[in-house]
């Protein structure tokens with residue numbers, strides 16, 4: 001862990017993501033998002049502190065594509081969204097993390113894409129931690145083996 005990194009704190013157990021880890025390998029961890037991006041939004045992040053995509057190892061990079069696809073599949077099956085956004089959050093720089101977010105066509109009537117995510121953060125509608133924990137449990141059970 002480096003400094004006060006939220007991603008590392010959630011991985012190490014210093015803080016607990018809603019419902020705990022959904023999927024974990026040696027190199028990657030999937031959790032429910034703690035930010036105001038709605039129920040079913042998952043975070044895919046390296047288990048070690050990495051702030052630049054260029055610093056991922058070959059092995060980490062090889063695992064990433066299939067992992068993002070599986071996360072999107074799990075979300076598609078559980079949430080029936082019109083689209084699943086997959087966005088990289090790294091500005092700061094912070095511990096890189098991919099946000100895998102179910103979005104409905106109703107949500108996209110105003111802003112969409114990064115503008116929708118910015119609007120959701122501006123609105124600051126906190127995710128119900130119990131609902132997020134229930135979703136995490138369902139996602140863990142639905143994760144392909």
Ligand SMILES: [Zn+2]
Pocket residue numbers: 001002005006007008009048049050095
């Ligand atoms: Zn970190």
